[in-house]
Amino acid sequence: MRLALLTLAGKVISDASGKKKNNVNVPDFIGVVEVKHSIKGRIRYRVPRLKGDNTLADYITSQLSKVKFISHVEASAVTGSLLINYDYNQIDPNMLTAAIVKLLSLEEEINKKKDALVTRELSNMKEVLNLAVYNKTKGILDIKSIYLIAVMIFAIRGIRTAPRMLPNGYTMARWAYKEI
Incomplete structure (x- = not known):
């Protein structure tokens, strides 16, 4: 049932986008089942799960x-x-995609939460920067502790000099406390 809904949703999205790969409009599931080329009566998929698995390809x-x-x-x-x-x-190409997903048990992989490439790379950069700061300070500081110190400094300064500013010093102190 869920696969049928995903296939239908993919068809609706691909119809709405107006992007067709030649004559046939078939949804892609990036990194799982991708349509590389299609014309009426012939379709080529890229299925990473098949790579290196002769048994699965034969199946x-x-x-x-x-x-x-x-x-x-x-x-x-x-x-x-x-x-x-x-x-x-006789066959809707969307049903071919659904059959491939079902036969190869790819439903879970399609439903898996995926992060964009930029999000993954930013996360990696954060980890590298954090490790560099940690190593440079010989374990005394990391990015989170620097952030907390900075927020606390601004909070104390805000409480002393501009108690009515927004966000006020008390709010910033609560933010820092929550991060601990």
Whole structure:
């Protein structure tokens, strides 16, 4: 049920975006099942799960070959590519995507929370910077402790010099306390 909803949502989103890969409009699940090329009756997927797994490539080939309106299936464990020739008038290409997801048990991977590349890289930069500060101060400080000290300094300064400023010193002191 959830897979059908995901497929339907993907179709709606891809229809709304107006981006088509040639003649067929099929949703992508980036990093899980991606449409690399498609025309009516022929579609090529990139499925990273297939890469390096000959058994899985043989399994998906044999299962999809059993479908009446699929004339040719070719799965490559070397490239992680899956090529399907099918009768466009009989099979909706979105159902092919759904079948691949179901056969390879990729539902959980599709539903997994994913972070954008920029978010991951910023997180890595933060960790590297934190480690550099920690090592340079021989374990006395890290980024969090520097942040807390700075907030506390601004809080104390705010309480003493401008008690009516927003955010006021008391608010900043609470922020620092919550971070401890």
